[in-house]
Amino acid sequence: MSRVLTVNPGSSSLKVSVVDAGTTLGEWAESDWDGMPDPAEVEAVGPVDAIAVRFVHGGDRTGPVVLDEAVAQDLRRLVPMAPIHQPRSLSMVRALRNWWPDVPIVACFDTSFHTGLPPAASTYPIPVEWTRKFGVRRYGFHGLSCANALRTTAETLGRRAGEVAMICCHLGSGVSVTAIDGGRSVDTSMGFTPLDGVPMATRPGALDPGLLLYLAREIPLEALEDGLNHHSGLAGLSGTNGDLREVLAARAQGSADADVAVRVYLHRLRREIAAARTSLPRLDALVLTGGVAEHQPGLLDELATGLEFLGVDPIVTPAREDLEMARQTEETLN
Numbered sequence: 001m002s003r004v005l006t007v008n009p010g011s012s013s014l015k016v017s018v019v020d021a022g023t024t025l026g027e028w029a030e031s032d033w034d035g036m037p038d039p040a041e042v043e044a045v046g047p048v049d050a051i052a053v054r055f056v057h058g059g060d061r062t063g064p065v066v067l068d069e070a071v072a073q074d075l076r077r078l079v080p081m082a083p084i085h086q087p088r089s090l091s092m093v094r095a096l097r098n099w100w101p102d103v104p105i106v107a108c109f110d111t112s113f114h115t116g117l118p119p120a121a122s123t124y125p126i127p128v129e130w131t132r133k134f135g136v137r138r139y140g141f142h143g144l145s146c147a148n149a150l151r152t153t154a155e156t157l158g159r160r161a162g163e164v165a166m167i168c169c170h171l172g173s174g175v176s177v178t179a180i181d182g183g184r185s186v187d188t189s190m191g192f193t194p195l196d197g198v199p200m201a202t203r204p205g206a207l208d209p210g211l212l213l214y215l216a217r218e219i220p221l222e223a224l225e226d227g228l229n230h231h232s233g234l235a236g237l238s239g240t241n242g243d244l245r246e247v248l249a250a251r252a253q254g255s256a257d258a259d260v261a262v263r264v265y266l267h268r269l270r271r272e273i274a275a276a277r278t279s280l281p282r283l284d285a286l287v288l289t290g291g292v293a294e295h296q297p298g299l300l301d302e303l304a305t306g307l308e309f310l311g312v313d314p315i316v317t318p319a320r321e322d323l324e325m326a327r328q329t330e331e332t333l334n
């Protein structure tokens, strides 16, 4: 087993790479949701031995699985819980099967990293009959990014992964904050779905459930679902598309709405980071990853103002979900 084609359909981008033993041989990023690099371009890097596809929702699966028709069917069941991401991963699989019919596909899940959450963090305070009947719990997402950040942070600190107490903030189009201790997730801001937690490019993060009940009486359910997934968060607040480049440009041009959007984003992010700290015995590292962490240093300085009490300086690490997926795929197939 050597070359793994990794496919990561995120909410604002499709990222594709070919990885061989931890080295990236080629990478492609498409901001167009329906884009896909030309398979011939991928083949030009050399033949691939396996394909890894990111699925944000894997249900209760604790690790990656070889994707056969039964698994695909089961993952389809989870579409209502991850409506932005799951359909895209499923349609990517259909296309990939066409292009590479003989290459095994492994599904790698955001949720797997969080399956060991302690009950205090994973249980919703609703009637226990609802919890049992609907299989409701905090699943948590961005786990592939967290696993990669844990590995790089452990290397930086010269420790084993199990010896690191850290907070991982994934700042992409989706945003999450995860407390990691003993090599596993002990609390995380995303919940039953990736709508929860910190405001994101187009999603609101945590809302008063009473507000949702109120809105559900005023707005048809489909419009509400669309508004919460695609028109809330930074986009909804600022009137831009929610990409922080655009929000910050609007703020620089004097937009009061964009100014409030950034304030809300940073306030809620700091609040979530402070909350994550309470799940850890100590804090070795505050790690920031994802497109915003990698490309918006000025905003990170604004974020750090007010977090001095944590006693650590934030460190930035690239969100190499593809390296984690390639690793998981090799382990699964070997």
Ligand SMILES: Nc1ncnc2c1ncn2[C@@H]1O[C@H](COP(=O)(O)OP(=O)(O)O)[C@@H](O)[C@H]1O
Pocket: 010, 011, 012, 013, 014, 171, 172, 173, 174, 201, 242, 243, 244, 245, 246, 290, 291, 292, 295, 296, 319
């Ligand atoms: N080259 C860049 N310069 C500035 N900001 C960037 C750049 N690339 C990405 N970003 C920021 O990162 C965000 C997208 O993060 P990313 O991790 O790529 O998203 P996702 O994986 O969720 O699609 C955008 O909101 C944008 O503000």
Ligand SMILES: CC(=O)OP(=O)(O)O
Pocket: 009, 010, 011, 012, 056, 110, 141, 142, 172, 173, 174, 175, 194
């Ligand atoms: C789970 C999630 O929101 O992922 P992304 O940030 O890649 O859209």
Ligand SMILES: [Mg+2]
Pocket: 010, 011, 172, 173
């Ligand atoms: Mg992403």
